[in-house]
Amino acid sequence: MKEIILANPRGFCAGVDRAIDIVEKAITKFGPPIYVRHEVVHNKLVVRSLESKGVIFIDELAEAPSDGIVIFSAHGVSNQVEDEAKSRNLKYFDATCPLVSKVHHQVERYSKLGKIVLLIGHEGHPEVEGTMGRHNADHGSKIFLVQDKEEAEQLNIPLDSHIGLVTQTTLSLDDTKEIIEVLKKKFSNLEMPRNDDICYATQNRQDAVKQLALESDFVIVIGSKNSSNSNRLKELAERCGTKALLVDEFQDINLELLKDCNSIGITAGASAPEETVQEIAKNLGELFNFEIRSMGENKENIFFKLPPELR
Ligand code: SF4
Structure with missing residues (x-):
């Protein structure tokens, strides 16, 4: 049978749901414009839709007027950004996703203990900038970013240093595991977070895409190019030996690539809307005359509260 297979779970996570809800509730309560520092979640269609409702996305707080309502994105911000907002009385x-805030608290705790903090993550990602910016050197602590196994091997710090380890929430579980193995072998006083920092949504979507890749001739990952967790899903499908494509919407799909496929797997990153999944599945189903079926179960039932003023 020729088919389209939809992975489960896929798409929006609790942190993305909450971030979008905060922006929409703020528009309803205060009226547009609402200033959002950085893309609230990394998805082109979500950003476009919020812009049409009156959101102005800004890179720096200085771009917001002093009487403007500002929202920090789900990726979190540094102490400096929060202090700037307070000093301007904005x-x-x-x-910020509560699971990212949890990592911030770990960095703050390690800083107070004077430990060396190692953050596994990708340079330039806003979550990494925010997490690095939660570090405080007052107690002699230092922070280093580790991006891969090679950087872990080359870390030039005393081998008996007291080290606290944290990670970006949306990495590849396999890559992170390899880096942690290197660090564990190298350093004797390494404190790990009690539970992995990689969040439940990243983990569940990665588990699902591995199965999807095994059952499909081609995997389409719905998500934006700047979405870390979506990129990891594409990489994982490819590592399983299945060709994969990362697309924002149906128009981005090169249909030539799919013409010899008997099964097309579809998943979506944690910031990609379900409407896009349904639209792409429907269009491909009609075009190639494929059946659509779901694979796996979505057992996620996590919900994060909104700030009291917006409930
Ligand atoms: S992917 Fe994970 S850390 Fe990021 S917003 Fe979603 S739940 Fe939070």
């Missing part, structure tokens, strides 16, 4: 809401 009214702001923090849409």
Whole structure:
């Protein structure tokens, strides 16, 4: 049978749901414009839709007027950004995912203990900038970013240093495991987070895409190019030996690539809307005359509360 297979779970996670909800509730309560520092979640269609409702996305707080309502994105911000908002008396809401905030608290705790902090993550990603910016050197602590196994091997710090380890929430579980193995072998006083920092949504979507890749001739990952967790899904499908494509919407798909496929797997990154999944599945189903079926179960039932003023 020729088929389209939809992975489960896929798409929006609790942190993305909450961040979008915060922006929409703020528009309803205060009226447009609402200033959002950085793309609230990394998805072109979500950003476009919020812009049409009156959101202005800004790179720096300086771009917001002093009477503007500001929202921090789900990726989190540094202490410096929060301090700037406070010193300007801006009214702001923090849409940082609580699972990212948890990592911030770990960095703050390690800083106070004077430990060396190692952050596994990708340079330039806003979550990494925010997490690095939660570090405080007052107690002699230092922070280093480790991006891969090679950087872990080359870390030039005393081998008996007291080290606290944290990770970006949306990495590849396999890559992170390899880096942690190197660090564990090298350093004797390494404190790991009690539970992995990689979040439940990243983990579940990665598990699902591995199965999807095994059952499909081609995997389409719905997500934006700047979405870390979506990129990891594409990489994982490819590592399983299945060709994969990362697309924002149906128009981005090169249909030539799919013409000899008997099964097309579809998944979506944690910031990609379900409407896009349904639209792509429907269009491909009609075009190639494929059946659509779901694979796996979505057992996620996590919900994060909104800030009290927006409930
Ligand atoms: S991917 Fe994970 S850390 Fe990121 S917003 Fe979603 S739940 Fe939070």
